[in-house]
Amino acid sequence: MISKIALFSATALLGMAAPAIAAGAPTDPQIAHIAYTAGNLDIAAGKQALAKSHNKAVRSFAQEMVRDHQAVNGKALALVKKLHVTPEANPTSTSLTTGANATRARLAKLSGAAFDRAYIDNEIAYHKTVNGALESTLIPSAKNGELKSLLEIGLTLFREHQHHAEQVAKEVK
Amino acid sequence: MLLRRFARLAATVGAAMLCASPAFAAPRTYTVVIDKMKFGPVPAVLHKGDAIVWVNKDFLRHSATAKDHSFDVDLPAGARAKTVIGKTGAIAFVCRYHPGMHGTLEVK
Numbered sequence: 001m002i003s004k005i006a007l008f009s010a011t012a013l014l015g016m017a018a019p020a021i022a023a024g025a026p027t028d029p030q031i032a033h034i035a036y037t038a039g040n041l042d043i044a045a046g047k048q049a050l051a052k053s054h055n056k057a058v059r060s061f062a063q064e065m066v067r068d069h070q071a072v073n074g075k076a077l078a079l080v081k082k083l084h085v086t087p088e089a090n091p092t093s094t095s096l097t098t099g100a101n102a103t104r105a106r107l108a109k110l111s112g113a114a115f116d117r118a119y120i121d122n123e124i125a126y127h128k129t130v131n132g133a134l135e136s137t138l139i140p141s142a143k144n145g146e147l148k149s150l151l152e153i154g155l156t157l158f159r160e161h162q163h164h165a166e167q168v169a170k171e172v173k
Numbered sequence: 174m175l176l177r178r179f180a181r182l183a184a185t186v187g188a189a190m191l192c193a194s195p196a197f198a199a200p201r202t203y204t205v206v207i208d209k210m211k212f213g214p215v216p217a218v219l220h221k222g223d224a225i226v227w228v229n230k231d232f233l234r235h236s237a238t239a240k241d242h243s244f245d246v247d248l249p250a251g252a253r254a255k256t257v258i259g260k261t262g263a264i265a266f267v268c269r270y271h272p273g274m275h276g277t278l279e280v281k
Contacts (some may be wrong), residue, residue, distance in 0.1 A: 064270055068233055071250060075232050155178040157233065160271040 025112055025141045026090065032080050033087035034096070035151060038130045039069040039076070041100035045126075048104055049119050057171045058116045061164055065123070068161065072154055079146055092133075100126075118171045127162035131155060142164060202255070203275075207235050207248065212268075212276040219280045221261050228253045236269040237274055245269070 026034065042065050049062035080087055107118050134155045142148040200222040206213040208230040215225075227237045229248040237246045237256065243264060244256045258264070261280045268274040 068270075071233050152210050153231075156273075157271065160210070160273050163273065 026092065026138065026143050027088070028083075028142060028147055029080075029088035030087050030090040030092070030101065031138050031142050031151070032076060032085060033089055033145065034093045034133070035154065036073055036076050036087055037093040037096050039073040041096060042123075042126065043069045043073070043108075045100065045119070045123070047117075050108060052107075052111065052115050055113075055116045055121065055172060056167045058120065060136070061120070061168045064164065065161065068157060072150075072157065075150060079150060083144060083146070084143075113172065117169075120169045120172055123165040124162060124169060127158050127165060131158050131162060134158070200224060200257075202226060205237075207231055207237075207268075207274070210271060210274060212237075212266075212274055214277055215278055217279070218257055219278055221258060221280055223280075224255050224257045225278070226253055226255050234270060235274065237266055238269045240265040240267065 009108045046062040046065035046069070049058060050066070053059055053062065079085075101124050107115060107122070110118050135150055139148060139155065142151055180278065198220065201219070201225040203216045203219070204226045205215050206228045210231065210233070216223075219225075225237075227246055227248055229235050229250065229252050232250045234250055235248045237244065237248065237254075239245065241264060243260055244258075244266075246254045246256055248254060258278065258280050264278045264280060266276055
């Protein structure tokens, strides 16, 4: 029961509807998939910003997102390989992808300052959401020590990203 | 023979003077390790001319950047780089990319 609540909370925190099948607390393969997916989606968002934005602060932030999330995901891939874990798709990672795809499509229609504001506002919201899920569900549920440790470093890093996004937001208002 | 003995004596006295006087203390090199998004401990006391070797053990790119711009070292993942401290006083530093990572060097 607690397990069900845990996965439900993760999904709810990510701003999505509860999954149709809440099979239990996220397992390590599911957590790895959620974390990897979240990183990949932010890399895609960063690349979109680099293709569209001319704002120096926004571009610098986007470069940081691409660089840091690629580094974390590289580490995550090496870890799952070492542990012989196959990341497993789940309702939370699917919801994340659906949400991010919709955001990317919405942002594609914007340009200039309107794009910059929308991108940064979404980055703040996205990092808040993912950080909340990491803190309340993913880190406490992780069984493997190395995975837990990587998620903890990730949380420290993504809090920095959220803070940086909040600073950039002040510049593009 | 006498001359050689005198030279040896002079060298010994000279070396002793260098060691005894703090003014002639040889610059030292210290290591500060960056790991898990944190700067590790810095030396309690530094002197002008001492050096810090920054070691980035993270898989992330960091920097050691003095707020007063007296040094700015880029530290790709796994890199190490040396900074010679060229001034006295308290020097606050941050990671340029992750400003939540910070510390202060106390230089005499």
